Amino acid sequence: MKILQVNASARAEGANSTRLADAITARLKARHPDARIELLDLARNPHPAIDETALGALFTPAAERSPEQAARVALDDALIAQLQSADTVVIGVPMYNFGIPVQLKAWIDAIARAGVTFRYTADGPEGLVKGKKVYVALARGGVYRDTPADSQVPYLKSVLGFLGMTDVEFVYAEGLAMGAEAAARAFEQAHVQIEAL
Ligand SMILES: Cc1cc2nc3c(=O)[nH]c(=O)nc-3n(C[C@H](O)[C@H](O)[C@H](O)COP(=O)(O)O)c2cc1C
Known part of the structure; x- marks a missing residue:
């Protein structure tokens, strides 16, 4: 069994x-x-954002890519292979300005590849990253669980589900900026959730 842990915070420490x-x-x-753990630390190893160069490389047939284009696609290929080989994925996700960190978005942009991790059929889209259990650890300064201001959980459910990862469990630590007591309580509650996993 392989566990892939993706740390999405901008803070390495x-x-x-x-x-x-x-x-x-x-x-x-x-x-x-016996589980093998692989760590992807996006603070120490941020993935390049999707840009014109990356799109140009992705939309050029493999045989016609320049060495630079091939190298850019290979960066995404490595993240896709790393994900495909995992049985379980653990993602640490801070809330930044009501959304996910840019580092995590770059990872998602890398792993979402038409024909590889999803495809369209006559019946609609089909996620190809199947059979994985995903745990998402959410850290937030405020409290947004189950409110319309929580854009992270619906977004992550949608995009991970689109790619085939439909078994996603969320662990919340909220109110971390609301004083030491609130933060301690939030961690306690999160650890109760984690013990029950
Ligand atoms: C740039 C930045 C933006 C943030 N935006 C929000 C926010 O919109 N809502 C919120 O509840 N907390 C926000 N916070 C607080 C973080 O979610 C909180 O500090 C969390 O612990 C950060 O996760 P990390 O410690 O894993 O980096 C923000 C923090 C930073 C640094």
């Missing part, structure tokens, strides 16, 4: 979302001691 993602991974490892 001291990130609350990483602390939660680490706790989830540790819990899974305790239950599956």
Whole structure:
């Protein structure tokens, strides 16, 4: 069994979302001691944003790509292969300005590849990244769970589901900017959720 942990915080050290993602991974490892853990730290290794160069490379047939274009596509290919080979995915996600960090969006833009991780059929889209369990650890300064201001959970459910990852569980640590007591309570509640995984 392989667990892929994706840390999406812009902070390589001291990130609350990483602390939660680490706790989830540790819990899974305790239950599956033979599990292999692979870490993708998007703070230390940010993926390039999708831009004109990247799109030009992706839309050029493989045999006609320049060495630069081939190298750009290879960066995305590596993330797709890493995801495909995982059985379980743990993603640590901070809320930044009501959305997901740009680092996580760049990862999603890399793994969403027509014909590889999703395809369109006569019946509509079909996700091709199947059979994975996904845990998402959410860290937030405020409290937005189950409110219209929470754009992260519906978005992540949609995009991961579109790619075939429909079994997604969310762990929340909210109110982290609302004082030490509130933050401690939020972590306690998150850890209760994690213990129950
Ligand atoms: C740039 C930035 C934007 C933020 N925007 C929000 C926000 O919109 N809503 C919120 O509840 N917290 C917001 N926060 C607080 C973070 O969600 C909170 O500090 C969280 O712990 C960050 O995760 P991390 O510690 O894993 O980096 C923001 C923090 C930063 C640094």
